[in-house]
Amino acid sequence: MAPAAETMLDRSRRRRRFWGRTLRSAVPYGLILPIVVVIGVILGYPLYWLVKLSTERYGLFELIRHAGVSVGLANYRSVLHDQVFWHTLLRTVVFTTANVTLTMVIGMLLALLLARVGTVVRILLSSGLVLVWSMPVVVAVQIWYWMTNYENGVVNYILTKLGIGNFFEHDWYATTFSQLSLVTLLIVWGALPFVVITLYAGLAQVPHDLIEAAEVDGARSWRVFRDITLPILRPILLILTSLSIIWDFGVFTQPYLLIGQSKISTGNYLMSIYLFEEGYFKSDYGRGAAISLLMLLMVAVLSVVYVRKMVRIGEAQ
Amino acid sequence: MNARRRGRRARQAGWNVLGLAIFVVMVFPVFWMISTAFKSNEQIVSLNPTWFPLHPTIQHFRDAIHRPYFWVDVKNSLIIVSVTVAISIVLAFLAAVALARYRFGGRKLFIVLVIGIQMLPQAGLIIPLYVVLARYHETNALSGVVITYMTFVLPFSVWTLRGFLIGIPKELEEAAMVDGSTRLGVFMKILLPLMGPGLVATSVFAFITTWNEYIFARILLNDQSKQTVTVWLSYFVGSSRHTDWGALMAASSLTAIPVVIFFLLVQRRIAFGLTAGAVRG
Numbered sequence: 001m002a003p004a005a006e007t008m009l010d011r012s013r014r015r016r017r018f019w020g021r022t023l024r025s026a027v028p029y030g031l032i033l034p035i036v037v038v039i040g041v042i043l044g045y046p047l048y049w050l051v052k053l054s055t056e057r058y059g060l061f062e063l064i065r066h067a068g069v070s071v072g073l074a075n076y077r078s079v080l081h082d083q084v085f086w087h088t089l090l091r092t093v094v095f096t097t098a099n100v101t102l103t104m105v106i107g108m109l110l111a112l113l114l115a116r117v118g119t120v121v122r123i124l125l126s127s128g129l130v131l132v133w134s135m136p137v138v139v140a141v142q143i144w145y146w147m148t149n150y151e152n153g154v155v156n157y158i159l160t161k162l163g164i165g166n167f168f169e170h171d172w173y174a175t176t177f178s179q180l181s182l183v184t185l186l187i188v189w190g191a192l193p194f195v196v197i198t199l200y201a202g203l204a205q206v207p208h209d210l211i212e213a214a215e216v217d218g219a220r221s222w223r224v225f226r227d228i229t230l231p232i233l234r235p236i237l238l239i240l241t242s243l244s245i246i247w248d249f250g251v252f253t254q255p256y257l258l259i260g261q262s263k264i265s266t267g268n269y270l271m272s273i274y275l276f277e278e279g280y281f282k283s284d285y286g287r288g289a290a291i292s293l294l295m296l297l298m299v300a301v302l303s304v305v306y307v308r309k310m311v312r313i314g315e316a317q
Numbered sequence: 318m319n320a321r322r323r324g325r326r327a328r329q330a331g332w333n334v335l336g337l338a339i340f341v342v343m344v345f346p347v348f349w350m351i352s353t354a355f356k357s358n359e360q361i362v363s364l365n366p367t368w369f370p371l372h373p374t375i376q377h378f379r380d381a382i383h384r385p386y387f388w389v390d391v392k393n394s395l396i397i398v399s400v401t402v403a404i405s406i407v408l409a410f411l412a413a414v415a416l417a418r419y420r421f422g423g424r425k426l427f428i429v430l431v432i433g434i435q436m437l438p439q440a441g442l443i444i445p446l447y448v449v450l451a452r453y454h455e456t457n458a459l460s461g462v463v464i465t466y467m468t469f470v471l472p473f474s475v476w477t478l479r480g481f482l483i484g485i486p487k488e489l490e491e492a493a494m495v496d497g498s499t500r501l502g503v504f505m506k507i508l509l510p511l512m513g514p515g516l517v518a519t520s521v522f523a524f525i526t527t528w529n530e531y532i533f534a535r536i537l538l539n540d541q542s543k544q545t546v547t548v549w550l551s552y553f554v555g556s557s558r559h560t561d562w563g564a565l566m567a568a569s570s571l572t573a574i575p576v577v578i579f580f581l582l583v584q585r586r587i588a589f590g591l592t593a594g595a596v597r598g
Binding site: 025031034050053113128130136140143145146147189192246249252260271272280285292299311 | 329332333335336337339340343344346347349350353361362363364365366408409411412414415416417418419421424425427428429430431432433434436437438439440441442443444445446447448449451452464465467468471472475476479483500525528529531532536547550551553554560562565566569572573576577580581584
């Protein structure tokens with residue numbers, strides 16, 4: 001009698017424990033379920049559509065009719081046979097390389113400078129950087145547009161006064177090179193604060209005594225930088241560089257607004273503007289989808305380093 | 318010894334001067350915006366620029382806010398931003414708790430998702446988002462914009478909140494559990510209050526990124542009465558042959574002010590979200 005009752009009690013307890021454990025292990029899934037569903041709807045579904053669109057003829061007519069016409073890989077063929085696509089890709093790669101190199105090199109130099117200046121200057125300079133950092137991109141574009149205006153832009157005035165040349169009524173928007181250089185300056189200016197402040201925080205990790213010991217041993221500052229500072233900053237530099245590459249490759253607002261829609265042409269396209277003009281502006285959504293997919297694939301390749309690094313950090317904690 | 322010290326002092330002064338010069342160059346555009354916004358029109362178009370407006374005028378600010386659709390578009394921006402942030406923070410917080418407090422199958426996949434999505438270039442998403450939203454008649458509607466904004470606010474918020482949660486020792490919650498609190502009780506009485514600053518900082522940063530967003534709003538909203546403030550500002554130039562520079566700079570200042578204030582408040586807390594873990598400080 002007694003043993004039987006005990007097993008029954010045991011069994012119900014075990015059952016309760018089983019359900020309790022199952023319930024508890026379901027908690028994290030319950031927590032991520034809402035966001036997974038939402039992301040699935042607002043991003044997963046459009047991405048499915050992206051793939052579908054890229055194999056269809058889909059213009060304004062199809063948009064209203066709510067149905068595309070399947071054309072197989074015609075959109076991809078059209079894009080890959082488009083001279084403009086390849087020129088745009090090349091231009092974007094050169095543009096990205098220039099932006100990232102300038103951002104990282106100047107950023108590193110400014111971080112080192114920030115570590116050397118006195119306290120007052122340091123506070124001043126870092127507050128200035130934070131101020132620049134906080135500028136909305138669209139606002140920054142308007143300011144640069146005003147400063148580089150050919151009639152009464154202050155940049156022309158300053159350059160002339162400094163004796164760099166005669167920039168009276170110099171039109172910065174006359175050539176593609178000049179236009180994109182301005183965009184580069186704007187982007188580098190906007191990106192520097194983030195890079196400098198992050199690198200400066202990284203410099204705090206470099207052990208002081210190590211540098212002092214090296215200096216006592218007669219190491220020059222370049223060698224100290226190369227053999228001590230750089231290796232310690234390597235992971236941060238890697239992350240900042242990959243982020244800059246990804247951002248600059250896909251940049252849209254700065255070139256689109258600074259160059260101005262009336263001056264945008266096939267001769268100064270960057271990848272995202274090419275996509276915007278060919279896909280959205282011309283209402284050729286099918287072809288636009290093919291360009292988007294190609295672009296997303298390129299960015300995915302560029303992001304591998306960053307994503308892997310961050311996932312490793314995320315998994316560890 | 319003395320000579321060396323003098324040399325060091327001279328070099329220090331050199332670095333300081335260089336630092337000041339770079340400060341001037343970096344801050345100049347922002348200064349120029351504010352300075353222009355307060356100048357008279359004669360000073361603005363003059364070929365000899367006035368550096369400091371000694372007799373500031375607020376006429377340009379009056380002109381800017383009285384331009385058509387300014388207040389409507391500010392209201393649109395505020396609606397879009399607050400709805401996006403409110404929904405995103407709730408959803409993201411739940412997911413962040415899961416990431417920071419539990420180990421579960423599929424966790425790595427979820428992390429890859431959260432980080433990977435943040436790397437998607439916005440331009441690459443405009444076509445499918447536009448077409449899908451058009452199918453459901455969500456173009457030219459604020460709700461459609463909220464949906465697109467959540468695509469980047471959600472993953473960002475999950476990651477940032479996760480960082481804040483990791484900073485709260487697990488032991489606090491475990492101790493409360495031992496004392497007989499329920500899981501919900503622990504959540505309400507311990508986790509939520511401690512997460513206050515983190516939630517505020519993340520919300521503010523989400524506010525800033527959505528307030529500043531341009532491209533999605535540009536493609537989705539056609540009516541001038543439906544646009545956001547950034548799109549309104551971007552149409553300022555080119556609406557007439559002669560740009561009203563003073564009003565443009567006043568409008569730019571007005572657009573930037575809320576962002577600058579909020580940014581200064583949270584910058585320290587949040588600046589390292591994107592590089593979290595790489596900078597050990």
